[in-house]
Amino acid sequence: MRYWLETYGCQMNKAESEALAIELEAAGWTQGGDSTDADLVVLNTCSVRRTAEERLEGRLGHYRHEKERRRFTLAVVGCMSERLKDEFRARFPEIDLVVGTFQKGRFLDALGETLRSHRPLTFADGGEYRFAPLHSRGEFKAFLPVMHGCNNFCSYCIVPYVRGPEVSRPPEEIVRELDELQRRGVREVTLLGQNVNSYAYLNNGTRLDFPGLLDIVADRMSGTGWIRFLTSHPKDCSRALIERLAGTRAFCRHIHLPVQHGSDRILDLMNRGYTRGDYLKLVRDIKNTVSGATITTDILIGFPTETEKDFQDTLDLMREAEFDDAYTYYYNPREGTKACALGDTVSREEKLRRLREIIDLHRDVKRKRQFDRLGRTERVLVEGVSKKNPGELLGRTEHDEMAVFTGPPDAIGTFATVRLRNLQGATFRAEPVQ
Numbered sequence: 001m002r003y004w005l006e007t008y009g010c011q012m013n014k015a016e017s018e019a020l021a022i023e024l025e026a027a028g029w030t031q032g033g034d035s036t037d038a039d040l041v042v043l044n045t046c047s048v049r050r051t052a053e054e055r056l057e058g059r060l061g062h063y064r065h066e067k068e069r070r071r072f073t074l075a076v077v078g079c080m081s082e083r084l085k086d087e088f089r090a091r092f093p094e095i096d097l098v099v100g101t102f103q104k105g106r107f108l109d110a111l112g113e114t115l116r117s118h119r120p121l122t123f124a125d126g127g128e129y130r131f132a133p134l135h136s137r138g139e140f141k142a143f144l145p146v147m148h149g150c151n152n153f154c155s156y157c158i159v160p161y162v163r164g165p166e167v168s169r170p171p172e173e174i175v176r177e178l179d180e181l182q183r184r185g186v187r188e189v190t191l192l193g194q195n196v197n198s199y200a201y202l203n204n205g206t207r208l209d210f211p212g213l214l215d216i217v218a219d220r221m222s223g224t225g226w227i228r229f230l231t232s233h234p235k236d237c238s239r240a241l242i243e244r245l246a247g248t249r250a251f252c253r254h255i256h257l258p259v260q261h262g263s264d265r266i267l268d269l270m271n272r273g274y275t276r277g278d279y280l281k282l283v284r285d286i287k288n289t290v291s292g293a294t295i296t297t298d299i300l301i302g303f304p305t306e307t308e309k310d311f312q313d314t315l316d317l318m319r320e321a322e323f324d325d326a327y328t329y330y331y332n333p334r335e336g337t338k339a340c341a342l343g344d345t346v347s348r349e350e351k352l353r354r355l356r357e358i359i360d361l362h363r364d365v366k367r368k369r370q371f372d373r374l375g376r377t378e379r380v381l382v383e384g385v386s387k388k389n390p391g392e393l394l395g396r397t398e399h400d401e402m403a404v405f406t407g408p409p410d411a412i413g414t415f416a417t418v419r420l421r422n423l424q425g426a427t428f429r430a431e432p433v434q
């Protein structure tokens, strides 16, 4: 019995797909070479933007034709399944099984019932989210979900509606998975959550918060690897967290801190829960406390009622914050979100013009910040051989950037020390330091 699994969307989806693959293989399924010889095709869906759903619909069209050629089971799991439920099968009758976010942990049972009954089924009636015991088959780096869901209800975001309220994972489960990952030689662990720094677990009357969890993880990880975490919300980025980043070498001195916008009026309409002043103070605090820290962000432009002044405020904030990288996109109304009621007031042309200006500014800032680091010696985790030149290796710095340097393939999965010599696009050219 062969399966084929396609994953769309965020790191959490990637981690959950790994968990699903582990469970399928434990139940005797093997991964097919590609989709054409699979008895089971699973699409792990994303619903964060309309474009993500359109992409998925394209894949479903492909599998509709495939079904005219041969028999196989087509299953869809994840956020789009949670959002659409039965409507998903009504719109795409080629689907045999719909499994929502909260039922992912029971996928095998749902699949068994579908195969036994030879009837298309939907399992998306909410319930309690269950963390899988293991989320990685990887060799040296792994995602480790520590919480699920989000309580923030940013007005443009569908996540709280498809992933539900925040649930923090019991620390003993996290430690058990971490120990297993280390036993398998994992060197880089990324703690995952839609809003990871609002982790809070009530343990025998004691509240374990995110900095507390980081202490536990650092203790178990120290000396063998480094720790990243994703995604932080600025309103939950505490002084205690910043001090952990500064004080413990197990943590990468890098934080992804989505600001989304630079205008207080728009931040309020987005329901982000902080002002541009709060955010810039946080950036200063991180840079002043964590030496060599790098900060990346998300910028959403073209939000309903955004004026030229609001846009200029965003450019201004970017100049002041000097981000090391930024993921930039423009607003699309998302059915089911609060912002959807505000209409789509900024024209597509204007959104593209503003996005272009944001990207140009960011590219210059990023390049300047990378240039400033040339000549420095940095540690990298060797991730593979360069596609362009097999005699060269690709390593990732703790600041989540790539460096190319000469070295033997058996260094993959280990740490190396390199001196940053030059820049090729956004990739550093480096030399190994003995």
Ligand code: SF4
Pocket (backbone or CB within 6 Å): 150, 151, 152, 153, 154, 157, 158, 159, 160, 194, 195, 233
């Ligand atoms: S913090 Fe806001 S943008 Fe992020 S997942 Fe939660 S609601 Fe969505």
